[in-house]
Structure formats: C-alpha cells, structure tokens
Amino acid sequence: MSTELVLLAVLMFGATYPSRALGLLTPGLERLPRVALDYLQLVGPAVLAALAAVNVMVALDDAGSPRFHVGIEWLAVAACLAMTAWRRNLLLGLAVAVGIVIVARATGLAALPG
Amino acid sequence: MSTIVFAGAAQFAAVGYVASGIAWPGVVLLTALLNARHLLYSAALAPWLRDVPFVRRAVMAHLLTDEAFALSIGHFRRLGRTDERGYWLGAVASTFIPWNLATLAGVLLGGEIPDPARFGIDIIFPAAMIGLAVGLITGRREVVAAITGAGVGVVVALVSSPAIGIVTGGLVGPAIGLLVPATIAEERAPLGTAASAERYAMPGTHVREDEAP
Numbered sequence: 172m173s174t175e176l177v178l179l180a181v182l183m184f185g186a187t188y189p190s191r192a193l194g195l196l197t198p199g200l201e202r203l204p205r206v207a208l209d210y211l212q213l214v215g216p217a218v219l220a221a222l223a224a225v226n227v228m229v230a231l232d233d234a235g236s237p238r239f240h241v242g243i244e245w246l247a248v249a250a251c252l253a254m255t256a257w258r259r260n261l262l263l264g265l266a267v268a269v270g271i272v273i274v275a276r277a278t279g280l281a282a283l284p285g
Numbered sequence: 286m287s288t289i290v291f292a293g294a295a296q297f298a299a300v301g302y303v304a305s306g307i308a309w310p311g312v313v314l315l316t317a318l319l320n321a322r323h324l325l326y327s328a329a330l331a332p333w334l335r336d337v338p339f340v341r342r343a344v345m346a347h348l349l350t351d352e353a354f355a356l357s358i359g360h361f362r363r364l365g366r367t368d369e370r371g372y373w374l375g376a377v378a379s380t381f382i383p384w385n386l387a388t389l390a391g392v393l394l395g396g397e398i399p400d401p402a403r404f405g406i407d408i409i410f411p412a413a414m415i416g417l418a419v420g421l422i423t424g425r426r427e428v429v430a431a432i433t434g435a436g437v438g439v440v441v442a443l444v445s446s447p448a449i450g451i452v453t454g455g456l457v458g459p460a461i462g463l464l465v466p467a468t469i470a471e472e473r474a475p476l477g478t479a480a481s482a483e484r485y486a487m488p489g490t491h492v493r494e495d496e497a498p
Contacts, residue, residue: 186317192346194327217434217458219418224435226411251412272405
C-alpha cells in the first residue's frame with residue numbers, strides 16, 4: 172500500500188472541503204432573497220436526479236470521452252424509482268434494482284459493464 | 286482516502302486517474318470539479334443549520350455527502366425543524382462509519398470477489414440517488430426540477446464531462462422548477478411567503494404576511 176497516496180488524499184480533501192463548507196460557513200445565507208431560498212430547496216431533487224441519470228446514461232469510452240449508454244441499468248433505476256414512490260421504501264427499491272441487474276447479467280440478457 | 290476525502294465518486298475516479306497516469310494536479314482539479322455539487326447541498330442546508338455553532342458546522346461540512354444531504358434535509362422537512370442529532374446520525378452512523386468499514390472490507394476481501402458487477406453492485410449508487418430524490422419530492426416543482434436536472438445533466442455530460450453535467454443539471458433544474466405554475470395551495474402562495482415556507486417546513490427563514498413590516 173503506497174503512503175504517497177495519503178498526500179494525494181490530503182490534496183483531494185483540500186479540493187473538496189471548500190465546496191462543502193462554503194454554504195454552511197458563510198454567514199447570513201438564510202437572509203438571501205426569498206426566491207433564492209425557494210430555489211435552494213429544489214436543488215436536492217435536481218442534483219440527485221442528475222447524478223442518477225448521468226450515472227446510467229453516460230459512459231466513458233476507452234479514450235475517456237463521454238458516450239450515450241443504453242442498458243439494463245435504465246430498467247433497474249426506473250424500477251427502483253417506481254418502487255420507492257409506490258411503497259415509500261428505498262431499501263425495497265434498491266433490492267429490486269439489484270435483483271433485476273443480477274438476473275439480467277446471469278442470464279446473458281445484459282452484458283457486464285466495461 | 287475514505288476518511289480524509291470521504292467522497293465516493295471522487296475516490297473511484299481518482300483510482301482510475303492515478304492508474305491511467307494522470308498527474309496529481311489534474312487529479313485534484315478533477316476532484317474539485319466532481320465535488321462542486323456539494324456547494325449546492327451546503328447552501329441548501331445552510332438556512333436549516335444557521336443556529337449550530339461554527340466549529341460544529343465546520344465538522345458537519347466534511348461529512349456532507351449526497352446521502353447525508355438527502356437524509357438530513359428530508360428529515361428536517363418531515364419534522365418541520367432542524368434536528369442536529371439527526372444530521373450526525375445520517376452523516377456519521379449511516380454513511381461515514383459504514384463507508385470506512387466497507388472500504389476496509391474491500392481492501393481485505395475485495396480480491397476474493399471475482400467480478401463485483403455480477404452482483405449488481407454498480408447499480409446501487411444511481412438507484413439510491415433516484416430513490417433519495419423521490420423522498421424529497423413534495424410537489425410539481427420538485428418533479429420538474431428533477432426531470433430537468435436529469436435531462437440537462439445528461440446532455441451537458443455528453444458534450445463536456447459527467448461532473449460538469451451533474452453540476453449544470455443541479456443549477457438549471459431548480460430554476461426551471463420555479464417557473465412551474467402552482468397547483469396546490471402552498472404552491473399557489475407567492476414565493477417567499479409563509480405559506481410557501483410551510484411547504485418546506487423551514488421555520489424562521491420566511492416572514493409571515495401578518496408580521497411583515
């Protein structure tokens with residue numbers, strides 16, 4: 172195990188912490204215009220949905236360039252979404268998503284990633 | 286790295302970058318880009334945590350992840366008030382400790398698992414993110430913000446990079462969401478009014494109409 176990577180981890184922390192702390196440590200953010208506060212309350216669904224969509228619909232090719240990806244992951248994430256909305260149970264949604272992927276890959280209906 | 290950086294996507298990416306020989310400054314720059322979305326989380330949580338002492342907020346910031354954000358802000362909304370203990374539970378007990386234990390388990394036992402993708406492990410992250418997004422949806426504006434964020438995120442990711450796509454989706458989605466005509470009573474309330482605030486159960490950040498100067 173390389174201890175050199177500890178220094179890299181510290182540098183990565185230095186690159187990550189400011190974005191995490193800026194909002195929480197900036198005084199008076201709660202006194203922003205009201206529209207801005209309402210905007211911030213919509214950030215969660217937008218970022219989380221963007222994370223999920225980009226994760227399953229965009230893959231990187233060998234050269235590291237993004238390309239559109241279609242696969243069983245779409246169905247799995249859609250099933251998780253539906254199950255979570257219907258039963259209000261994220262664990263159940265995750266189990267269904269993982270189950271779909273396992274079965275699809277085991278039966279050859281879907282290829283393994285990469 | 287799991288303890289110091291504590292950012293899953295950045296850690297996975299860093300392994301790939303180091304393996305492919307990208308210089309450290311490039312890795313650090315890409316890490317900053319990947320984690321820029323935390324700025325939005327941090328700003329969204331700030332009004333809720335404004336009464337928490339500065340030092341504790343500084344520690345909270347290090348523990349701010351996608352999961353901690355979604356769990357805590359959903360919890361605050363359900364309660365209708367800030368629950369600092371709830372934040373620590375969501376960030377430490379359900380995220381920080383399991384992430385570090387799982388990292389340790391992966392280091393010790395990962396080689397014994399021939400191909401983790403066969404077990405669908407790669408789908409857990411996007412599925413969890415969409416499930417957490419569902420938990421934050423309380424009206425049409427959230428739905429539109431989420432759909433727009435996802436669509437814009439994918440398009441921008443395809444023409445630039447996934448990290449830029451996610452941040453752009455997170456910025457554009459809420460702006461479009463605010464444009465949606467309101468249907469339910471709270472949504473019909475003008476933005477920034479007490480009725481609008483009650484929808485998000487964010488006490489103290491909005492002024493009631495009858496208290497306004």
